[in-house]
Every structure is written in structure tokens, then in C-alpha cells.
Amino acid sequence: MDLPLYDLDTIADATGNFSMDNKLGEGGFGPVYKGKLRELKEIAVKRLSETSTQGLAEFKNEVTLIAKLQHRNLVRLLGCCIQAGERMLIYEYMPHGSLDSFLFGKGLELADASMGPSSLPVAEVMKCIKVGLLCVQDRPEYRPTMSSVVEMLGGDSALLPQPRQPGFIVAEDPSETNSSTSKQDSSTNHVSMTMLEGR
Structure with missing residues (x-):
């Protein structure tokens, strides 16, 4: 993958340890959290649901496909996190909601x-x-x-x-x-x- 891999601790810090105060919503993928990286860049983190049956290979294929779908009208995928059983997609944060x-x-x-x-x-x-x-x-x-x-x-x-x-x-x-x-x-x-x- 050409995308940056984020460390789980970095994402946990950015989202206040996945605080409910930072939860933006929940979709078919799982919960979405707002976060702020140390560079003061705001992010949205899609955390794969624990009940998902998607395997690691499928997740990597999905990340690769989404990374290729960059467009000015789409939210940009910044990277992902695959660590300690967690799978997350890190997007740029869009402040006006969906x-x-x-x-x-x-x-x-x-x-x-x-x-x-x-x-x-x-x-x-x-x-x-x-x-x-x-x-x-x-x-x-x-x-x-x-x-x-x-x-x-x-x-x-x-x-x-x-x-x-x-x-x-x-x-x-x-x-x-x-x-x-x-x-x-x-x-x-x-x-x-x-x-x-x-x-």
C-alpha cells in the first residue's frame, strides 16, 4: 500500500481514546470518530466493527481501492491503521457533516x-x-x-x-x-x- 500506516496509540490519542464525545456517528462499517493529530490536522476515523466478517486481505484490498478513488468531491483517505486486531480508515475531516x-x-x-x-x-x-x-x-x-x-x-x-x-x-x-x-x-x-x- 502507498498510504501511510498510522500507529494505534497515535489514533487513540487523536480521538481521546475513542471517546463518546468525539463519536460522529455509526455506519455499516462501524463507528466514526473525530480526532486531531499532533500536526493539528483534523481527521475522521472509521473503526471497523468488531462483528465484521471482513478479513485482513479484504480490508487491504478495500483500502487500496479507496486510495485510488481520490477526487476533489470525495473525502480524502489519509491512511489506515492495522494493529492489535484493530482496522481503521483515517480520512480528512469535513466540518459540515455528511x-x-x-x-x-x-x-x-x-x-x-x-x-x-x-x-x-x-x-x-x-x-x-x-x-x-x-x-x-x-x-x-x-x-x-x-x-x-x-x-x-x-x-x-x-x-x-x-x-x-x-x-x-x-x-x-x-x-x-x-x-x-x-x-x-x-x-x-x-x-x-x-x-x-x-x-
């Missing part, structure tokens, strides 16, 4: 301020945001079909199902069968990786 905090209940903050409150159809904006969130549900069977999307955009916003929390915030119970949409014609995400080898 996108979901703006989307759930604060949709109007996304609108262009120059539009002004009188020219902004509040119900229409909220309906579009809600439909968009329904289309990117973590599990494909929860996503609406295209015909349902067209109906939702043209219909009454009061009848729209509530979007579920994103999968990266709270891991869902795989045995859960309650679905907000029918299980027909849902889309799925696919990723394929190819390794080239010389002869």
Missing part, C-alpha cells in the same frame, strides 16, 4: 438562495428530493421503477413513501422484508474489476 444531514428534513438548504422564497415552490422541491432519495436506496428492491418515478413526480407528494436511512449510516437487517415499493424491475449497481497479467 450530505444526508442536509437531505433529511433540510432540503430547502440545497436550493439556490438567489431564487428567493416567493419563487420557490417548496412542496415541489421537497417532492423532487424525496423521489431522488427513493431512487438511490441501498437495496435495489426498495428503489421505485421508472414508471413509479414518473407517477410520483406528477402526483401528490403526501402519498410518497418515506426514504430509508442510507446504508452507510445504519446497516439494515437483511431479514427485513418490509419494502416501500414493489419488487419488479428494480435496478442494481454492478462493479467489475479486471487484473491484467503479462505472459
